Amino acid sequence: MSVAEVKLEPLHHFQVVNYLELELFGVDISISNSVVWMWLSVAVAFALFRFALRSPALVPGRMQALAEAAYIFICRILDENTRGRGRRFLPLIFTLFFFILFCNLLGLVPGSFTPTSQLVVTATLAVAVFVFSILLRIYLYGAGFFRAFAPSGLPPWLLPLMIPIELISFLARPVSLALRLFANMTAGHAVLAVLAFLGLAAPWYLHWVPLGFMVVFMALEVFIAFIQAYIFTILTCVYLDDALEGQG
């Protein structure tokens, strides 16, 4: 492939392409590449766990041990961050972690699409978590929810300062949650794309330099895929804990 033929568009693979135009009650629900890869992530995550648990035994095989380890891993995150009070949210947290993880990981397959590199997807998850924790707090403590913004034991004259700070830090939660995941995925894939284009655009005897970097960077990306899913999950647990605490 000659240099002239290489399309230098490192952001090209973030482009959402509609495969099938669909509409439901006037709302656009078209099937795009992003949607398809969300489905694939769901399918792969479920299929892997299903395969791991095809014949659950008291003495586990390797795959079953892995599934159990995943379960215990999520349990531990949940227990550590909610001090054991959040066990009933295990399915939610479990799903959240593996949905994000598989979206991240499948996105690393060459030619695939990464739903978690779409701000709107991460924002949907983040806002959902945020709204869920607010509703939970209101459900558990009613109007006591608003007292969370005025920490107890504070001198009254500090309140005009503290309430805005608390409010902003509270409102910043979904923003930071959504942006962190989106930015990490986008940056990683952009770097991979740039490296790939550099590799292809370089003279043939220099191809190995950027492509070699790409191998290393791919490993880093796999690591980041885990880390970001982990961070998203941990922070969700922390917000849940706040909601369970009531007074925040």
Add this chain to the structure above:
Amino acid sequence: MISTAFAAAEKAGAGLPQFETSNFPSQIFWAIISFGILLLLFRKYILPPIHHILDERVSRIRGDMEEAEKMKQQAEQVLVDYQQQLASIHERATEILDEAQSRAEKAHSKAMQQLEEDVERKKAAFAEDLEYAREQAMKEVKGIAVEISMLATKKLLNRNLSREEAGKMVESSIEEIRSLSN
């Protein structure tokens, strides 16, 4: 190279494709649906079996440990019993040994006593024999002395001493010697 890339991106339109809002509704919709489906699937097919198997393993391990504890206690009981048995056997063995020893001592002392008696008896018999032999020898010596004194007297006095006289003479000389030696 990178600047060309940026130029290309700029030419393509307005920065990141992620900020193009036209595809937001469908992605929001399908993100929620996908997440919901995965949640339902996990909840129905994945989490219960894992939970079940972990619980089962915990109860199994607990049961096994309790059983092991029970068996350990049993083993300790057996050990105590065994040690007691061993102690009693040891005691019995000591008893038997002691008895055997005392019996052997008794037998030994009895045998020794018998031997001593035997020796005593033999000694007595031997002494008797000795006495008899001595007497015999004395008699013989006395006879020879009488004979000699008879011959000697016959030679000295040129006369024949009767056997009675010679005997008296010998008797009197023996008496004399005995009184002298006393």
